Amino acid sequence: xxxxxxxxxxxxxxxxxxxxxxxxxxxxxxxxxxxxxxxxxxxxxxxxxxxxxxxxxxxxxxxxxxxxxxxxxxxxxxxxxxxxxxxxxxxxxxxxxxxxxxxxxxxxxxxxxxxxxxxxxxxxxxxxxxxxxxxxxxxxxxxxxxxxxxxxxxxxxxxxxxxxxxxxxxxxxxxxxxxxxxxxxxxxxxxxxxxxxxxxxxxxxxxxxxxxxxxxxxxxxxxxxxxxxxxxxxxxxxxxxxxxxxxxxxxxxxxxxxxxxxxxxxxxxxxxxxxxxxxxxxxxxxxxxxxxxxxxxxxxx
Ligand SMILES: C[S@@+](CC[C@H](N)C(=O)[O-])C[C@H]1O[C@@H](n2cnc3c(N)ncnc32)[C@H](O)[C@@H]1O
Numbered sequence: 001x002x003x004x005x006x007x008x009x010x011x012x013x014x015x016x017x018x019x020x021x022x023x024x025x026x027x028x029x030x031x032x033x034x035x036x037x038x039x040x041x042x043x044x045x046x047x048x049x050x051x052x053x054x055x056x057x058x059x060x061x062x063x064x065x066x067x068x069x070x071x072x073x074x075x076x077x078x079x080x081x082x083x084x085x086x087x088x089x090x091x092x093x094x095x096x097x098x099x100x101x102x103x104x105x106x107x108x109x110x111x112x113x114x115x116x117x118x119x120x121x122x123x124x125x126x127x128x129x130x131x132x133x134x135x136x137x138x139x140x141x142x143x144x145x146x147x148x149x150x151x152x153x154x155x156x157x158x159x160x161x162x163x164x165x166x167x168x169x170x171x172x173x174x175x176x177x178x179x180x181x182x183x184x185x186x187x188x189x190x191x192x193x194x195x196x197x198x199x200x201x202x203x204x205x206x207x208x209x210x211x212x213x214x215x216x217x218x219x220x221x222x223x224x225x226x227x228x229x230x231x232x233x234x235x236x237x238x239x240x241x242x243x244x245x246x247x248x249x250x251x252x253x254x255x256x257x258x259x260x261x262x263x264x265x266x267x268x269x270x271x272x273x274x275x276x277x278x279x280x281x282x283x284x285x286x287x288x289x290x291x292x293x294x295x296x297x298x299x300x301x
Pocket of ligand 1: 011013030031234267281283
């Protein structure tokens with residue numbers, strides 16, 4: 001089945017099974033970073049459950065930081081570590097499952113760019129290598145908005161009435177998060193870059209732009225304001241997604257860029273803006289609708 005310029009509502013694992021082998025030029029995607037969701041429906045109930053958990057906390061809700069990630073303090077006992085390890089392994093094997101399907105549908109030499117947190121990106125890379133990809137890079141998307149999360153030790157001690165609390169001023173359980181990872185993997189080439197390019201029109205980076213040669217560090221990109229109907233909690237900046245599409249997908253040649261975790265459709269909108277065909281898959285019907293609306297709106301002159 002060939003879908004082009006469409007948003008399909010469903011589990012990407014099932015939907016990708018319906019797609020032709022070697023039919024997709026590139027995958028740019030932002031899957032849930034949170035490994036704790038495995039075995040739970042990724043729907044409104046789940047999102048509400050998470051919001052409830054941090055309702056009374058003074059800290060900002062960071063939706064993609066897993067509970068149990070160790071960032072928020074709490075008890076560390078062997079049970080906690082066992083659960084944490086198991087969650088991470090479940091996340092990795094889930095990524096390997098969709099990675100296998102992704103490998104099948106990508107053209108030879110097709111690139112996959114997968115967002116992830118700095119702590120979990122390594123698992124995504126290994127999962128996709130196990131699925132048959134080979135690792136090319138991890139791009140650093142620098143963000144200047146990172147706020148310190150985790151345990152502020154002196155504050156905590158102060159609350160506990162410890163008279164030495166100030167001695168620990170500045171000590172924290174983690175660093176300020178200043179970047180997100182974009183794991184770059186590639187489906188094996190057809191013999192070499194030239195044969196892959198001439199037969200499949202993929203496999204390389206458009207690395208030159210007005211600012212020179214693109215490095216593997218992407219400098220901060222301002223988020224634009226959201227449409228009022230876009231209630232998705234983790235929308236990526238459109239300019240960032242346009243940059244990634246330009247970097248990896250030659251325009252024309254029937255090339256399709258796919259986002260199997262489309263959310264509110266930012267990758268798809270980026271592709272549409274650049275005149276490149278897209279395919280989005282999103283499990284949550286509400287988000288699938290939002291992305292359709294964004295795509296339609298952008299077409300109106
Ligand atoms: C981090 S969000 C993507 C946000 C997107 N980058 C944007 O700018 O709107 C990940 C999305 O993956 C969806 N999702 C989770 N599991 C899925 C699955 N198995 N198949 C398809 N979509 C899934 C979630 O509903 C969520 O909207």
